[in-house]
Amino acid sequence: MGAFFYGVSLQWKLDIRSKTLLITCYLVPLLFFAIMGGIFTSVMPETRDTLISSMTVFGVTMGALIGLPPSLVEIYGGDMKKIYQANGVPLSLGLVLANLSAYLHLFLMSIILSVAAPLVFHAEMPENMGMYFISLGIFIAVSLSVASVIGLAVKDQAKTAMFSILIFLPSVLLSGIMFPMELLPKAFEAAGKIFPASWGYRMMTEQVFLLESFLPLLLMFVLAVVICRILLRRMDP
């Protein structure tokens, strides 16, 4: 267990040294929050009720889908995985450590948003804070699992960026955080439901636990974990 916890703390340190992670997990989401929070609350004052959830969904989706895959490609797309295998370290360790560290960073970023939004934009705090953070925890895990599939399946950094954007853009645009999903054409509304962002946003704004919002996220998570296992097994001789 000591080795595992040392690995987690080391990964945390490495992520802090990496400017990419700071940009995708903190700088861009917080900048987006500063600009869009100002616009949303000025144009549509009622968005104050959901500002924390919407900005968090954007930040988590971005941090997970854009931030995590390049780290995984660095490990699994090149020679780094061989050094794990050669030195008796399980191949899955890189994936687990990168996910845990990203999870902590995204949760921290979400807490910063939750604290800053009421102070800066007089955003409403979620009524049921416990439920909100449980939903947030689930949403981060599912987003990271989807990001892991991209990071393991695509072996090239340029292609990874392309795939990440291909999933990130519809996730954010069709999730309901920019405009209500009911206003979207039916096809887009349906398409939005295949991404975790729409279900995560729904769960975080519902304030109560609804199985119908949780089950799609659980299904996505299980599917992503199974795919990750298959991809890792393929790499192991």
Place this chain on the structure above:
Amino acid sequence: MSDAIKISNLKKSYGTHLVLDGLNFCVRQGEIFALLGVNGAGKTTTLECIEGLRTYDDGNIAVYGKMGIQLQSSSLPERIKPLEAVKLFAKWNGTSPDKVMLSNLGIYEIANKQYRQLSTGQKRRLHLALALTRNPDILFLDEPTAGLDVEGRLFLHEQIRRLKAIGKTIVLASHDMAEVEDLCDRIAIISDGRIAFAGTVKQLGQTIGERCTITIQTEHGMETYESENIGESLLPLLLQYKQNGEVILDIQTDRGSLEQRFLKIAKGE
């Protein structure tokens, strides 16, 4: 001396390309053994099959001892520091980093640098340190000095000798005959997926035999002769020049180097 590694009839193909066609050899405990071959001969494939990093199609591999592996090309996270990497791998293998070994490899001198800031030589030293964190009985070094300057090569050679002195078995892949001649107890040359030669460097030298070339330069130009026995051929040749009244400016004899012999065997000539 007992075997550290025994390979029997090892076969490996990539698609339709047969890389290893029934390889047989053994490595003895405590020796430095080199696998030689031209680029693409299958040295790395052989090592990776032994190391368990690659599957093979047929044959048997028996390894008697714990392995430490330095790969030909390997990488670490760009921002990791050398001691952090050593500590991670040591913890994972349930060992403690050997401070003397780390000091010998100069790891403390580069402790504050990130991996991306290390030179090729420093990276090689770090990867060797990582391979040693498991306290292996058998150490695999795949082209350990490729891309290093003279100082870096000499440093690593010294470390390899030091490891042999403490009883490690060392298997290295190389295409550098000078390095192998300097370091190794025994060698095996891979050609066309098979072992074309196995033995000591001295034995390889003996295969060159007495055959040599004699080059004589006169005012009229240069003539080259091949001889099976230089002792018997040289004097009559010189007398012939004297009888013809030619003035000899220079004489050169060449028995052929180990490197030339290696290349002939490796290329199947």
